[in-house]
Amino acid sequence: MKLVYLGGGVGGAKLLQGLAAECPPENLTAIINTGDDFEHWGLWISPDIDTSMYTLAGVIDPVKGWGRAEESWNVFEEMKALGAEDWFLLGDRDMAVHLERTRRLRTGSSLTEVTQHLCQAFGVKVRLLPMTDKPRATWMHLADGRDMPFQDWLVKEGGVPPVAYVEYRGTDAPSPQVLAALDAADAVIVGPSNPWVSILPMTTLRGVAERLKRLPVIAVSPIIAGTAVKGPLVSMIASILQQQATPDAVFSLYAGWLDTGVIDVQDAPDREQPGRIAAPILLPDLAARRHLARRLLDILGA
Numbered sequence: 001m002k003l004v005y006l007g008g009g010v011g012g013a014k015l016l017q018g019l020a021a022e023c024p025p026e027n028l029t030a031i032i033n034t035g036d037d038f039e040h041w042g043l044w045i046s047p048d049i050d051t052s053m054y055t056l057a058g059v060i061d062p063v064k065g066w067g068r069a070e071e072s073w074n075v076f077e078e079m080k081a082l083g084a085e086d087w088f089l090l091g092d093r094d095m096a097v098h099l100e101r102t103r104r105l106r107t108g109s110s111l112t113e114v115t116q117h118l119c120q121a122f123g124v125k126v127r128l129l130p131m132t133d134k135p136r137a138t139w140m141h142l143a144d145g146r147d148m149p150f151q152d153w154l155v156k157e158g159g160v161p162p163v164a165y166v167e168y169r170g171t172d173a174p175s176p177q178v179l180a181a182l183d184a185a186d187a188v189i190v191g192p193s194n195p196w197v198s199i200l201p202m203t204t205l206r207g208v209a210e211r212l213k214r215l216p217v218i219a220v221s222p223i224i225a226g227t228a229v230k231g232p233l234v235s236m237i238a239s240i241l242q243q244q245a246t247p248d249a250v251f252s253l254y255a256g257w258l259d260t261g262v263i264d265v266q267d268a269p270d271r272e273q274p275g276r277i278a279a280p281i282l283l284p285d286l287a288a289r290r291h292l293a294r295r296l297l298d299i300l301g302a
Ligand code: FO1
Pocket: 008, 009, 010, 036, 045, 046, 047, 048, 050, 051, 066, 067, 087, 088, 089, 090, 094, 151, 154, 155
C-alpha cells in the first residue's frame, strides 16, 4: 500500500518517525509544510523539512524538538557580537544545512531536489517532499490589527498576540511531485500538527483537496485533553474559532476530505462515534510512535 503523510513541525515529525519504522521506505512519502520557510541572514531556512529530516536521521535536539543534537553556537555568538539579528537561534551544525540548501537553490536546484540531496546525505530513506517549490508564506493577522510572517509571530512575539486569521501568501501551486504522490497513493495520514500552521497551507494548494476527497484520509488530533503537546494551538482555536480546544474543533477544519479522526483515549466518549477512533496518541518516544503508526496502518489495512 502506498501511503502519503502530511506533516508539519515537531508533532508531525514524531508520528512520521513511527511510520518510517513500520513501513518500507518505498511505500511512504511525506509531504511537508513550507509555509514557515523564510530567509534569515541571507540563508533559506525550511524549519519543518529540517525537523522531519533530523528526526528521521536521529540527530534532532530531543529537548527543543527542532535543530540539531550536540549543537554548538560559535557562529551565532560571533554574529551577535557583530550586530546581526539574534531572535532566531541558528546553531553551527544546523547552519551548515541552511548554507548548503541556499547554495544549491542559488545554483538553480529546486527545493524538492535540494531536500532529496540533503536527505540522502543524512541517510533518510523516506521520501520527503516540500509542498511546493515556490514561496508560499504563512502570514498571521493579529487581533490588534498587525500582520506579520509566521516566524516573527511565533519566535519574535513568542506566539502570544491573539490571531484573528491566517493567510497563505504566494503560490497556490503544489510541486508536480506532490500531485504525483497523491495520485499514486492508496491512503493519506495527516499528522498531529497545528492545522493553520502546518496542514492547511498544504491542503489549500490547488488540486490537493480534490485528491484527498478521493482517498481514505485519517488525521491524528494535535489536541489531547484540551491541551496541545507543543505550540500555540489552544489559543489559536480560541481566538480564530471562538471555541474550546477539542479534537473536533481541529477536525472541523478538515471537513470535506477527512474520513477518520483519531483522538486520544482520554478524550474518548463512553460510546463509539462514527468517524472517530480512540488510541494513545501522546508520542514521547519511539515505542509510542511505532505503536500509533502500527494502529493507523492496521485501520487502513496496510
Ligand atoms: N523556534 C523557536 O521558538 N526559536 C528559535 O530560535 C528557533 C530556531 C529554529 C532554527 C531552525 C529550525 O529548523 C527551527 C527553529 N525553530 C525555532 C523552530 C521553528 O521555528 C518552529 O518550530 C516551526 O517553524 C514550527 O513548525
